[in-house]
Amino acid sequence: MVCRTGIVVAALLIGGSAAGPVVATGPGTGAGQQASDPLTRPLAVERESTWLAPRAPEKIFGTTYLVGFGGLSVALIDTGAGLILVDGALPQAAPRILDNVRKLGFKPGDIKYILSTEPHFDHAGGLAALVRDTGATVVASDRAAEGLRTGRLGKDDPQLAYDHSFPPVAKVRTLADGERLTLGNVTVTGHRTAGHTTGSMSWSWPACEGATCRTIVFASSLNPVSAEGYRYSAPTSAGIRDALAQTYATMKAMPCDILITAHADQGGATGRYLTEPGACRALAEASERALAARLRKEAAGTAE
């Protein structure tokens, strides 16, 4: 379900991010206290052990860190005037994300913004708990904000039929494509990269060590994966096709020295992020190939 494309390169670079693998809701690995907390109550997910595989928090470059997991990426930026988090993984992941923030010597209460890449449970499920526990404001595209505020998939989401929900986020600040958000000495830019969801947004910011600066990109999942029965070739999917085309152009053109993908388990040999030149372009091209393969299947009548 996660890797329906069956294309190795696509799987490596795009990430699963399907909303499909939830099999039940109930006390999973979090158990105990978390089971009674509606915001961190574990979602039982087929790939939980991969997605939430423990990883020590680590510095990427400058004051940017990773505080997520083997499968799901969560980034932390120290701006000098507060912290910015990117994505929130699953509901049950929230306490572990905050533990990783503390392990780096930071205070969760200093997190001012949480940037969201997409309104699906695997990246946004933990946001409500993180907001409650830090006082931070979630930032997302306008379309993503609709999903985050309801905790449900948008009506034009290719995975709508899965009908998965997650704890909603009451207050979301929206950012338009190309709009910037500044906190302390860091300015983050939002890039509309819709297609996997209609609200998907990738984020970029400069990270510096002395006079050396790198542009870090935290890319949303670009995986053209859908619920069964959805057809990317259908006339009603024109908006998604157009969005993906625009997303590919955006990803290929943006400065991109260090790439973090929303699904870190598909991050390639270097592990949790990519520093190869052209990594963002390669990510877009892998998605393009996956979409082309999917459209061929639909034309042949062999798509699920």
Ligand SMILES: [Zn+2]
């Ligand atoms: Zn997704």
